[in-house]
Amino acid sequence: MRFSKFLNIKLLMYLVFWAVSFYGGLEVFSRTGDIRTIDVIYTFLFHLPLIFIVSVHSFHLLPNYLAKSNFWAYGITLFCLLGAAFPIYNFSFLILADWLFPGYYLVGIYEPLEVIGFGILYLVLSSSLEFGRSWFESLRARGKITELESEKRVSELKALRAQVNPHFLFNSLNTIYSEALKKSDKAPALILKLSDMLRYVVDKMDQEQVLLEEEIEYLTHFVGLHKERLNEPEKVHFSTEGDFSGKLIAPLLLIIFIENCFKHADLTEEKALISIQIKQEAEELVLHCKNTVYEEGNKEKKTTGTGLQNAKKRLDLAYNGSYSLDINQQENLYELTLKLGTA
Incomplete structure (x- = not known):
């Protein structure tokens, strides 16, 4: 139950994150000032490699490698993850676009280093959110521990006071x-x-x-x-x-x-x-x-x-x-x- 609640909070945080990013992408990629269907499709395809990178990083690399201080595995896997950004970007515009949206002509305009740069930027932003959420969770956990310790202290005091010599x-x-x-x-x-x-x-x-x-x-x-x-x-x-x-x-x-x-x-x-x-x-x-x-x-x-x-x-x-x-x-x-x- 507790894990499910934790997962729901994390998913909600990322849904808000991607909603804000998607809206920002629409504003950037819209060439006419009005948001058209092709702008929505282009923004969606642009986000696919970023969503993949951030999701794998947040739900796998951080809890399984970085949180356990397995820095070598974290670094190698992160390097491979960033390396996959441009192939996924090409797949989105060259194959997936024709399959999902055959009536539109869509071409990826960014070079490999630019796509990797976007990946690094999104990893930094999402990691900041993740660390911020973890920090608030740890504060709340410490507060709960302090509260439990205080309750234990009061209980111990009451028990000791109750030891009146008959x-x-x-x-x-x-x-x-x-x-x-x-x-x-x-x-x-x-x-x-x-x-x-x-x-x-x-x-x-x-x-x-x-x-x-x-x-x-x-x-x-x-x-x-x-x-x-x-x-x-x-x-x-x-x-x-x-x-x-x-x-x-x-x-x-x-x-x-x-x-x-x-x-x-x-x-x-x-x-x-x-x-x-x-x-x-x-x-x-x-x-x-x-x-x-x-x-x-x-x-x-x-x-x-x-x-x-x-x-x-x-x-x-x-x-x-x-x-x-x-x-x-x-x-x-x-x-x-x-x-x-x-x-």
């Missing part, structure tokens, strides 16, 4: 359940926080960018719910600095790095900590996460975890390399610094 939800519900059993006044506030977070995820998941201040509020609720389930919540330090109003950021991106702090941190030691700092500096957002690690093998988990890989993929898709992510692992400390531009 463990946080289960832990939060357990915390709220424990508070409800104790008939604590905290339970309603915790339910409201969790409800706001889930609503934010549902509403913002499909958006390319969200307000940074809304993302900060979501992260604040996240840290708050985690602190509620810790025996020593004072070991968690969360701070924000700067003016976040009016700034935009890819949604549900920072949460992956912050979630890793709680997932891999060990807070059993006296000097254990989780430190999360978010700072807006001019047009750059800086996230600095730090947590203690005492469990054996925890470093390897962090560097190969799907959460961090997910975040790096999303950074590449959403910011196209215009960010910096530095990870520093020491014996009992894991630090991460992310810097990215905010519009």
Whole structure:
């Protein structure tokens, strides 16, 4: 179907080309100013070798030789094709004219070099049309590829955003359940926080960018719910600095790095900590996460975890390399610094 459409467009282009050429020939060959039947016949016979040359060149030589970089075959065949121009021209006026139009006396007036010259001229004109059509086709194809890549990028981003860790939800519900059993006044506030977070995820998941201040509020609720389930919540330090109003950021991106702090941190030691700092500096957002690690093998988990890989993929898709992510692992400390531009 696609090839048929391509062929129809190409045929239509050449039909218009030959129609214009035929009309120009009538104007040139008409000796009286009025177009007579003999002028139409003469113009038709004159075009026969040119139509043959251009058709073979456009539909055979260009796609089968030149497009495949077979330059020797192209050059030799083109030379032979031009060499056939004058014999075909003679055949048209000496044999074909008497057979098709016996009532008219028609004589070819051009010499071999002149006929070959006409052939070269028409090859140049038709090739220009062909290359122009191919150029527009390639532009349209590149545009389609760009559109498909953009759609793929959006789909990948949506898929990555959808990878929300269910463990946080289960832990939060357990915390709220424990508070409800104790008939604590905290339970309603915790339910409201969790409800706001889930609503934010549902509403913002499909958006390319969200307000940074809304993302900060979501992260604040996240840290708050985690602190509620810790025996020593004072070991968690969360701070924000700067003016976040009016700034935009890819949604549900920072949460992956912050979630890793709680997932891999060990807070059993006296000097254990989780430190999360978010700072807006001019047009750059800086996230600095730090947590203690005492469990054996925890470093390897962090560097190969799907959460961090997910975040790096999303950074590449959403910011196209215009960010910096530095990870520093020491014996009992894991630090991460992310810097990215905010519009």
